[in-house]
Amino acid sequence: MTTHPLHKKSLFDIAFLTLIFVACSPNLQSKNELQPTALMKHETKWLVEALEKAHYSKVSIKNLDRDGFIDHYLQKLDNQKLYFINSEVEGFKKSYEPTLVTYFEQGNLFPGFEIYNSYKSNSLERIKWAIEFLTEYPKLDSNRTYAPDRTELDWASSVKELDETWKNLITFEFLNETLAKLDTNETLDDISESNLTAAKQESQKVLLKRYSRWQKNLEEFEAGDVQELYLTALTQMFDPHTTFMNLKEKEKFDQQMNNEFVGIGARLSDEDGYCTIKGLLPGGPAEASRELETNDIILKVAQSDGDFVDVVDMKLPKIVELIKGPKDTVVRLEIRPVNNPSTSKVVSIIRDKIKLTENLASGKIHQVQNGKTIKRIGVVELPSFYGSSGNGPKATDDVEEIISKFKNSGIEGIILDLRRNGGGYLSEAVNLAGLFISRGPVVQVKNTDGSIRKKFDFNPKLAWNGPLAILVSRFSASASEIVAGALKNHSRAIIIGDPTTHGKGTVQSLIQMNLPFNFNHANIKKSAAKITIQKYYLPSGSSTQIYGVESDIVMPTINTFRPIGESDLDYALKSDTIPPVNSRRPQNEFVYDIHNLMKLKEFSQKRQNTYEEFDYLNDSVEWFKQKQKEKVMSLNLSERLIKRKSDELKNDELNDIYESFSEKSFPEQEIVLNIVQQQKEKSLIARGESLEGDVDNNESFQKPENLDIRLTESLRIVWDWIDIRDGTNLSKKPNPTEI
Numbered sequence: 236m237t238t239h240p241l242h243k244k245s246l247f248d249i250a251f252l253t254l255i256f257v258a259c260s261p262n263l264q265s266k267n268e269l270q271p272t273a274l275m276k277h278e279t280k281w282l283v284e285a286l287e288k289a290h291y292s293k294v295s296i297k298n299l300d301r302d303g304f305i306d307h308y309l310q311k312l313d314n315q316k317l318y319f320i321n322s323e324v325e326g327f328k329k330s331y332e333p334t335l336v337t338y339f340e341q342g343n344l345f346p347g348f349e350i351y352n353s354y355k356s357n358s359l360e361r362i363k364w365a366i367e368f369l370t371e372y373p374k375l376d377s378n379r380t381y382a383p384d385r386t387e388l389d390w391a392s393s394v395k396e397l398d399e400t401w402k403n404l405i406t407f408e409f410l411n412e413t414l415a416k417l418d419t420n421e422t423l424d425d426i427s428e429s430n431l432t433a434a435k436q437e438s439q440k441v442l443l444k445r446y447s448r449w450q451k452n453l454e455e456f457e458a459g460d461v462q463e464l465y466l467t468a469l470t471q472m473f474d475p476h477t478t479f480m481n482l483k484e485k486e487k488f489d490q491q492m493n494n495e496f497v498g499i500g501a502r503l504s505d506e507d508g509y510c511t512i513k514g515l516l517p518g519g520p521a522e523a524s525r526e527l528e529t530n531d532i533i534l535k536v537a538q539s540d541g542d543f544v545d546v547v548d549m550k551l552p553k554i555v556e557l558i559k560g561p562k563d564t565v566v567r568l569e570i571r572p573v574n575n576p577s578t579s580k581v582v583s584i585i586r587d588k589i590k591l592t593e594n595l596a597s598g599k600i601h602q603v604q605n606g607k608t609i610k611r612i613g614v615v616e617l618p619s620f621y622g623s624s625g626n627g628p629k630a631t632d633d634v635e636e637i638i639s640k641f642k643n644s645g646i647e648g649i650i651l652d653l654r655r656n657g658g659g660y661l662s663e664a665v666n667l668a669g670l671f672i673s674r675g676p677v678v679q680v681k682n683t684d685g686s687i688r689k690k691f692d693f694n695p696k697l698a699w700n701g702p703l704a705i706l707v708s709r710f711s712a713s714a715s716e717i718v719a720g721a722l723k724n725h726s727r728a729i730i731i732g733d734p735t736t737h738g739k740g741t742v743q744s745l746i747q748m749n750l751p752f753n754f755n756h757a758n759i760k761k762s763a764a765k766i767t768i769q770k771y772y773l774p775s776g777s778s779t780q781i782y783g784v785e786s787d788i789v790m791p792t793i794n795t796f797r798p799i800g801e802s803d804l805d806y807a808l809k810s811d812t813i814p815p816v817n818s819r820r821p822q823n824e825f826v827y828d829i830h831n832l833m834k835l836k837e838f839s840q841k842r843q844n845t846y847e848e849f850d851y852l853n854d855s856v857e858w859f860k861q862k863q864k865e866k867v868m869s870l871n872l873s874e875r876l877i878k879r880k881s882d883e884l885k886n887d888e889l890n891d892i893y894e895s896f897s898e899k900s901f902p903e904q905e906i907v908l909n910i911v912q913q914q915k916e917k918s919l920i921a922r923g924e925s926l927e928g929d930v931d932n933n934e935s936f937q938k939p940e941n942l943d944i945r946l947t948e949s950l951r952i953v954w955d956w957i958d959i960r961d962g963t964n965l966s967k968k969p970n971p972t973e974i
Contacts, residue, residue: 268352269458271344278762280342281748282466282479289746289766290473291683291808296339299472301332307805308350308468314386317404318357320397321390327353339469347465348458358453362446364398365405369442372435373406375872381407382867406870412438414875419883423873448508455550459483470764475804476743480763483552488745488765490591491619492659495627498559499566500589501527508548509533512570518917519589526582528573533558535569543569560586592914594618595628598637598906600644602936603950612953613641613906614946616652620659620667620714630659631666633908638670638698640906648702648953651718652946654732658713661742661771665690668718670698671728676774676816677721680742683768689816702956703728706949707786709794712737712801720773720784726828729835729956730786731949733794738801740780741808742769770808776815780808787832788839788952790945791852793859831959838955839948848899848944851892858885893942900943901950902936 283296305328313319331338331346338346381403382388391397416434417426459481466479480488490496500519501512510533515522535543536557546554558566568582596617603610615637620630634651641649661678668677669692680688705719705728716736722728747763772778781802801807843849869875907915 268355269348269456269461271348271458271462275344275458275462276342278342278462278748279339279344279466282470282764283339283342285746285764285766286470286473286477289683289744289768290477291741291767291769292473293683294473297336299336299339299469301335302328304335304468304472305331305350307472308347308465310386311464311468312351312354316385316388316390317397317400318354318361319390320394321392323353323357324390344462344465347468348461351461351465355453355456361401362450365401366446368402368405369409369439372439373402373409375406375410375413375870377406377870379403379406379870380867381870383407384866403870407868408442409435409438410870410872410875412441413872414879417876419879422876422880444507451548452550470766472806474741474767474806474808475801476739476741476765477767478765480745480765482760482762483556485745485760485763492621495588495590495623496559497562497586497588499584499586501558503533503551503555503558505551510546510549510551510554516589517592518914520584520587522918524582524584526580527568527570530573532571532573532576533568534571534579537567537569539565539567543567562586562588590628590910590914592908592911594621595908595911596630596633596637597908598641599903600641600646600906600936601901601903601950603901603954605954610648610954610957611644611646612648612650612950612957613638613644613646614650614652614903614950617656617667619656620663622660622663628910629666630663631670633910634667635670635698636908637906642699644904644906647957648704649699650704650706650946650949650953651728652706653711653715653719654706654708654945656711656715657737658715658739661690661714661717664714664717665692668692668721669694671700671703671722672725673697675725675818678717679772679774679776679813679816681770681772681813687772687813702953702960704949704953704956705730706946707732707736707784708792709733709735709737709783709797709799711784712739713741716740716779716784717771717773720777720779723784723787724774729788729832729952730784731788731952732786732790732945733792734789735785735800736779736783737799738779738781738783740770740772740778740801740810741767742771744768767808770811772813774816774818776813778810778812781810788836790843790948791849791856793856796856796860796863831956834959835952835955839952842948842951847892848896848942848947851889851896852944854892855889858889896942896944897940898938899947900939900941901947902938904936 287293287295305324309319309324309327327346327350331350335346338344385400391400413431413434416437417430463479463481463484470477470479478484498519499521500516501521502514502516504511504513512521512527512529512531512533514529515527521527533554534547535545536554537543538557538560544557546557558568560566564586565583566586568584569579570582571579596615598616599614601612601614603612615634617630617634622629638649661680665677672692673695674691674693676689676691678690680690682688703722705722707715707719707730711719711732716739719728719730719736723730743765745763745765748761770778770780773784781800783800869878
């Protein structure tokens with residue numbers, strides 16, 4: 236599927252790149268230009284000093300690639316090259332390159348704000364043009380084309396050239412909306428004139444409504460947002476994982492790493508300017524109040540006995556800021572109930588600590604059957620290496636609890652699923668690896684001065700000493716790669732999945748800003764920087780940086796052809812090696828050997844050459860590669876209708892094939908963490924429901940609705956490994972189609 240440039244994922248992909256069209260008043264002038272504050276000056280000077288002293292590369296700000304920095308900042312503002320022309324870009328470089336370093340040393344953000352204000356002015360001027368162009372329906376019978384991804388194209392050489400780009404862009408968006416409202420089985424000859432006109436009218440309404448929301452977002456962008464964007468553009472010149480965090484971003488980061496926050500326990504979304512409740516977190520204060528429902532609309536917010544603040548059309552982050560607050564304090568909400576929208580009511584809620592249990596480790600036991608033989612294999616899915624400085628949840632503790640419950644249920648092998656795990660705390664990675672080895676090195680950490688620290692697991696306790704596989708993907712990064720790489724080095728686990736993991740071999744530290752005396756009050760929250768301070772290496776001395784951890788057994792994947800690895804990021808640090816750590820494995824500790832691994836690869840490859848689900852995976856990869864080659868899209872409605880039909884036929888064919896595999900799934904049983912169980916019980920009590928029959932931690936085995944092809948093959952591989960361990964006569968192994 237081709238992605239529109241508005242759908243890229245970054246701060247400005249959300250807040251700016253989407254701001255292409257905007258409905259506005261006839262006199263369209265920018266509001267007051269944004270300016271940096273006095274505090275920002277101190278924050279900038281602190282950040283520059285922190286980068287020079289703490290960053291692994293020890294690069295002086297004086298050596299900043301100034302031309303590259305301006306390009307990088309402009310890429311964040313206008314990476315689709317829709318607002319600036321080449322002469323403006325060259326003008327920025329001529330004006331700011333000579334003094335850019337001096338500005339940073341002085342804490343002066345003038346260049347960043349000036350460029351941003353030019354961007355905003357250009358955007359609003361371009362909006363005028365776009366709205367005028369939309370007074371008539373764009374022509375949908377031309378031979379024009381449009382390249383949705385313009386990131387690698389040159390800046391337009393003139394306003395006239397940019398006008399042509401915008402004509403194509405507006406037509407592209409209008410055509411996409413129109414297509415969505417026409418029957419997928421029709422050609423242009425089948426569509427009546429009235430239906431086509433109705434589709435065009437509705438498309439125009441949808442776009443204009445969307446544009447008005449985009450304009451509001453643009454006008455609400457604050458000086459702090461510009462500061463974060465500009466300073467993060469600077470930090471990412473050092474490496475892609477070094478970032479500046481203003482107060483809002485630091486709070487989000489803390490919440491994500493600790494899996495808890497203080498609030499009311501509700502998921503909120505912005506729907507046409509209304510703050511809408513999209514879900515209540517189990518066991519949270521909002522659910523316990525029994526006065527809120529999904530799809531209720533929050534109209535006003537008040538603190539304790541304070542005055543209400545109208546939040547209609549307010550930015551969602553600001554509303555969240557109003558609703559959150561210290562533990563055990565009261566927030567009052569005036570809501571419009573979904574079941575009685577003609578009225579409103581006030582709900583008082585006491586804020587409390589919320590544990591995000593849906594982001595914790597989870598476990599399932601799979602019944603893997605081969606003929607009449609059934610083996611139980613446990614799968615632990617770990618979304619991140621989360622942790623807490625207090626009594627909050629920790630990844631290692633939760634995984635150990637799940638493994639204990641696995642063993643009580645008689646499992647014979649374990650798969651650790653890290654496919655969606657982007658990393659987390661280094662300490663949790665070390666501790667978690669220690670669950671599977673009695674003792675030994677887990678990771679080596681190299682500091683900026685060249686010194687190397689070796690981190691060992693010294694705890695002889697083993698949570699599991701049987702067959703272990705780790706399922707990875709190109710998204711498995713950082714701490715995931717430490718665990719996978721270390722257990723592979725120790726010949727303790729088989730790595731299965733994409734050819735390699737992400738390739739992030741660097742360690743970041745969150746450094747809180749030191750404020751000058753006149754700002755340094757105890758109750759003032761502080762910004763921070765996440766700075767790369769170390770590189771890590773596996774016990775073997777190899778680095779996962781850039782190259783990641785190679786899988787022992789590989790399966791087909793589209794991830795190989797997607798720009799999602801460390802090597803695809805700008806300014807990524809280079810890979811290198813250091814000496815290995817000498818260590819001995821205890822003689823009685825279970826490990827696999829190279830001969831057994833070769834057998835496992837052979838058995839899996841036979842299945843991959845035989846089973847129809849792997850034909851499906853290979854076809855899907857080829858289809859993805861074919862779609863990737865389509866760099867431009869036709870702006871002709873007739874051609875696009877034909878193309879859409881062809882694409883949908885192929886997609887339907889692939890979907891039908893995939894759905895036919897549902898019976899190949901192995902039955903599974905969920906294993907619930909105690910904390911999740913307690914939250915579930917608390918939720919039931921809050922809703923006034925009976926606990927009977929609802930809190931069973933060992934529900935019956937059921938087949939999942941869809942086949943997870945890679946997980947299912949991993950289960951088969953672990954089955955093979957159990958056979959090897961048990962000394963099964965593998966020469967009489969069943970035909971690969973039987974398991």
